[in-house]
Amino acid sequence: MERTFIAIKPDGVQRGLVGEIIGRFERKGFTLVGLKLLNVSQELAESHYAVHRERPFFKGLVEYITSGPVVAMVWEGDGVVAAARKLIGATNPLTAEPGTIRGDLAINIGRNLIHGSDAIETAQQEIGLWFTDAELVGWEPTLSPWLHE
Numbered sequence: 001m002e003r004t005f006i007a008i009k010p011d012g013v014q015r016g017l018v019g020e021i022i023g024r025f026e027r028k029g030f031t032l033v034g035l036k037l038l039n040v041s042q043e044l045a046e047s048h049y050a051v052h053r054e055r056p057f058f059k060g061l062v063e064y065i066t067s068g069p070v071v072a073m074v075w076e077g078d079g080v081v082a083a084a085r086k087l088i089g090a091t092n093p094l095t096a097e098p099g100t101i102r103g104d105l106a107i108n109i110g111r112n113l114i115h116g117s118d119a120i121e122t123a124q125q126e127i128g129l130w131f132t133d134a135e136l137v138g139w140e141p142t143l144s145p146w147l148h149e
Contacts, residue, residue, distance in 0.1 A: 005126035010068030034074030
């Protein structure tokens with residue numbers, strides 16, 4: 001079963017949107033297998049955003065993700081990486097479709113509420129960065145037969 005990494009950024013936590021965001025993934029039918037609230041260390045932030053290290057906005061990304069608590073999650077399901085990206089919406093909330101998390105709940109690219117892995121390989125790397133194997137729980141929801149043929 002495919003897994004993806006999702007993080008509710010400090011703006012989403014501060015605005016009290018954690019339940020709303022988790023609910024959207026649950027209603028879609030994905031399974032939560034990892035969840036934690038944490039203050040992100042400088043080291044973790046720099047590792048997470050390493051791909052942007054040479055870009056002028058790198059410092060701002062690191063400062064922002066370390067500015068308050070983050071909810072880190074791992075979700076599991078068929079096609080969860082691509083589906084999560086659709087649920088999240090475009091990076092810029094002003095161009096994100098209505099019905100998406102960013103389209104409905106955010107207005108500024110610098111405060112776009114949520115991060116989601118952009119590919120299966122990225123998801124695997126990010127999950128390994130944010131979670132240990134012991135922090136992930138494999139389980140079978142009782143509603144699985146109602147979601148999968």
